[in-house]
Amino acid sequence: MKILIVGGGMGGTILANNLARKMRNELKSGKASITMLSASDKHMYQPGLLYVAVGKMNPSEMYRDQVSLLEPSIEFKVDPVTEFNLDDNNVRAKSGTTYNYDIIVIATGSCTHAEGTPGLAEYAEQFYTEADAVKMYKKLEAFEGGKVVVAVGVPHKCPMAPLEITFMLVDYFKQRGIWDKVQLHYTYPIGRTHSLEPVAKWATPEFERLGITYETLFNMKEVNENVVMSEEGTEAEYDLLITVPAHKGMQVIEDAGLGAGGFIPTDRKRLNMEGRDNVYVLGDTTNLPISKAGSTAHFEAEALAENIASMMTIGTATRDYDGKVFCFIEAGDGKATYAMFNYQNPPDPKAPTAGIHMFKTAYNKMYWASARGLL
Amino acid sequence: MADRKIVDAKNTFCPGPLMELIANMKQAEVGDELAVLSTDEGSANDIPEWINKMGHEVIESSEDSGVWSIVVKKTK
Numbered sequence: 370m371k372i373l374i375v376g377g378g379m380g381g382t383i384l385a386n387n388l389a390r391k392m393r394n395e396l397k398s399g400k401a402s403i404t405m406l407s408a409s410d411k412h413m414y415q416p417g418l419l420y421v422a423v424g425k426m427n428p429s430e431m432y433r434d435q436v437s438l439l440e441p442s443i444e445f446k447v448d449p450v451t452e453f454n455l456d457d458n459n460v461r462a463k464s465g466t467t468y469n470y471d472i473i474v475i476a477t478g479s480c481t482h483a484e485g486t487p488g489l490a491e492y493a494e495q496f497y498t499e500a501d502a503v504k505m506y507k508k509l510e511a512f513e514g515g516k517v518v519v520a521v522g523v524p525h526k527c528p529m530a531p532l533e534i535t536f537m538l539v540d541y542f543k544q545r546g547i548w549d550k551v552q553l554h555y556t557y558p559i560g561r562t563h564s565l566e567p568v569a570k571w572a573t574p575e576f577e578r579l580g581i582t583y584e585t586l587f588n589m590k591e592v593n594e595n596v597v598m599s600e601e602g603t604e605a606e607y608d609l610l611i612t613v614p615a616h617k618g619m620q621v622i623e624d625a626g627l628g629a630g631g632f633i634p635t636d637r638k639r640l641n642m643e644g645r646d647n648v649y650v651l652g653d654t655t656n657l658p659i660s661k662a663g664s665t666a667h668f669e670a671e672a673l674a675e676n677i678a679s680m681m682t683i684g685t686a687t688r689d690y691d692g693k694v695f696c697f698i699e700a701g702d703g704k705a706t707y708a709m710f711n712y713q714n715p716p717d718p719k720a721p722t723a724g725i726h727m728f729k730t731a732y733n734k735m736y737w738a739s740a741r742g743l744l
Numbered sequence: 745m746a747d748r749k750i751v752d753a754k755n756t757f758c759p760g761p762l763m764e765l766i767a768n769m770k771q772a773e774v775g776d777e778l779a780v781l782s783t784d785e786g787s788a789n790d791i792p793e794w795i796n797k798m799g800h801e802v803i804e805s806s807e808d809s810g811v812w813s814i815v816v817k818k819t820k
Contacts, residue, residue: 485770524767528758560790564760586797588766601797615770629771658756658764694758712755 370401370681373468375450375460376476377407377435379415379740380651380666384474386742387674389440395681396442403442404470406462408449410435413499414736415526415663419533419699422496422505423541426733431499438740450477453625455648472647472677475633476670477622479526479653479661483614486522488592493612496534497526508609509541514550515608520589520597522615523558526653526661529698529708531555531613532563532572536701538611539579553580554605556587556597565708565716568698575700616661618654632656637712638689640673649673660694667739668693674742697729705729748777753787754811761787762794765816769800772818777803779815787812 372388374381385405395401412435420426436445448462459469481497483490494505517538521531535555542548555562555576561569562576562583576583588600589612596606617623618631627633627642634643635655642648651673652666659665669690676686692712699705704721705728738744751768753761761782768778780791791814792802803815 523763523770524759558766559760559762560793564758564763566786586794630767658751658753658759658761660758692756708758710757715757 370395370471371469372401372403372677373460373470373473374403374405374476375473376478376651376654377405377409377412377445378476378478378652378666379663380670381405381407381474381476382412382435382438382740383667383742384476384651384670384674385443386438386440386740387671388677389442390742391674391678392681393442401681402444404444404446404468405439406446406448406450406460406468407435408447410447412438412740414733415497416736417733418496418499418502419530419537420733421499421502422534423509423537424506425537428499428503430733433737433740438737450621453621453627455627455642455645458647470647472649474649474651474673474677475622475627475642475654476651476666477619477654479616479618479631481614482522482617483612485615485617486589486592489522489589489612489614492592492594493520493597493610493614495612495614497614505611509538512547512609514547516552516554516606517609517611518554518556518597518605518607519611519613520556520587520592520605521558521613522589524616524661525613526616527613527696528564528660528662529568529696531557532568533699534611534613535581536575537699539581540701552582554607555581555583556599556605557583557585558588560585565710565718567716567718568708571706571718571720616653622654628656630656637692639676639686640669640690649677659692660696662694662696664693664695668695697725697732699726699729748779748815751778751780754781754783757784760784762790765791766794769816769818774818774820777815777817779813782812782814783810785812787814791816 417431450460452461496502563569590600622631635650653661672690679687695709700721705726706721708716710716753764801817
């Protein structure tokens with residue numbers, strides 16, 4: 370059985386490593402093979418970008434060689450896919466090579482799409498690539514005071530990012546001693562300050578305590594040099610605009626006609642592409658109405674690894690993905706909390722503590738054990 | 745008849761039914777209808793609130809066995 374994993378992010382990497390361990394005997398005997406195709410030989414710890422943007426992490430800390438994270442039995446190639454031929458069970462990659470498979474897992478992720486909002490890429494600072502995070506930090510360093518607006522697009526990767534960057538900006542300005550010269554204004558697309566109601570109930574009084582103003586039902590329409598306008602007809606003037614921009618799936622997915630916006634229609638429990646029983650989808654690449662977050666890809670990958678291994682050994686899947694998501698929430702002032710939920714159980718976040726912040730700081734290093742499928 | 749796309753946001757908490765609708769509305773064409781399915785009682789209020797603020801149209805809203813179905817039309 371040839372298993373082809375397209376994408377070397379968190380979901381693809383955990384899946385590959387878990388499969389390699391569960392199918393050790395099959396791989397050793399040659400009955401199965403695992404090949405991973407990725408666009409890069411490096412693996413980035415993407416949550417690190419948030420810290421890079423406020424000068425709390427050096428970019429070099431975010432990377433490991435992808436091959437160093439993978440079990441030796443996994444064949445790894447830097448050869449991004451350019452064509453998906455799902456009817457013929459093969460893909461074609463940038464090198465011109467055609468890769469055949471029995472099972473394919475597509476985990477190509479998502480990327481920002483600031484260009485979809487006129488003026489946003491030109492005028493706003495963002496932090497979803499190393500270059501953008503470093504640029505944002507340099508902009509912050511040059512900022513001496515004024516109105517800072519946080520504006521959020523839909524859909525976006527990491528649902529906690531809008532709140533986290535807001536609270537981390539408060540810390541940053543306080544540490545520079547210019548907080549009294551800053552007016553921080555937070556905007557959000559729906560009618561409360563976060564999509565999770567319990568999180569919004571915690572965040573809103575925090576905003577009021579810190580003097581952060583906010584406007585809800587604010588969806589960016591257009592950005593000019595000093596003002597961002599909403600689809601709802603309001604405006605927010607700014608001296609510095611920070612954005613969590615809208616995201617889209619990778620262009621190759623859209624070009625192949627696999628899903629609108631680059632997001633593939635996916636069964637919410639078995640994670641197969643709708644209408645296909647040998648095509649699976651992980652993480653941001655799905656169209657599932659759940660958080661686009663590393664933990665989503667992580668827990669999906671664990672379930673899918675069990676199912677692919679059991680299909681190999683007993684001929685059928687044994688586990689449903691239950692919708693589990695776990696998100697840390699950096700709350701500023703050296704504290705953090707978390708939200709954990711699944712399809713059936715809503716989150717119940719607790720008050721932020723220094724202990725959870727310390728655990729999150731530790732997880733920034735422990736991530737590499739997660740990617741190896743050990744944690 | 746206009747296309748009617750189902751946005752199945754049942755049993756999901758984040759980003760939630762309204763955020764899912766906003767994302768889908770961005771991909772929809774003027775005249776398209778979208779039916780949001782939600783198990784969040786709040787959707788019966790917050791989806792019409794946003795639709796009205798945007799100037800789109802709520803076609804119908806109903807509840808059956810704890811599932812709310814809110815059909816909206818993109819008008820601009």
